[in-house]
Amino acid sequence: MAARNTARKRAFQILFEGDQRGADVLTVLADWIRHSRTDTRQPPVSEYTMQLVEGYAEHAERIDELIAQYSVGWTLDRMPVVDRSILRLGAYELIWVDETPDAVVLDEMVQLAKEFSTDESPSFVNGLLGRLKELKPSLRREA
Secondary structure, eight states: OHHHHHHHHHHHHHHHHHHHHTOOHHHHHHHHHHHHHHOTTSOOOOHHHHHHHHHHHHHHHHHHHHHHHHOSSOOGGGSOHHHHHHHHHHHHHHHHOTTSOHHHHHHHHHHHHHHHSOTTHHHHHHHHHHHHHHHHHHHHHHO
8 A cells, every 4th residue: 555655656746846846747747757768866657657657637627627627716816726636646546446446546535635735734735635535426426
């Protein structure tokens, strides 16, 4: 399980970097892979990290629509970049990755929020992803 935890953390970092730089996440992913192959100080990018970033990229527009629709009191562009990146990753894994139990996704995203964001962020992330979890059957039909 630690490998998946690390993979999620790296995927979050890639999404965060892409958002901060205004760069495509697939370009950032390619940069990370290239750096890990040419610089021994850089950790390798796992297969699961690649799957998460590529999956997010495939569904990015829909994910942003869902986050904007169900976040109470926050527009997507006013959200802290850290929270937005965590929510994007969590929404992708929650809705489109069947192998990961929903409770694990929520817990992992809350842990990322605790580690990287504000004191209020874990409850915000948990609440929004919890709402998406409740709506998951209908959201999957729409997707």
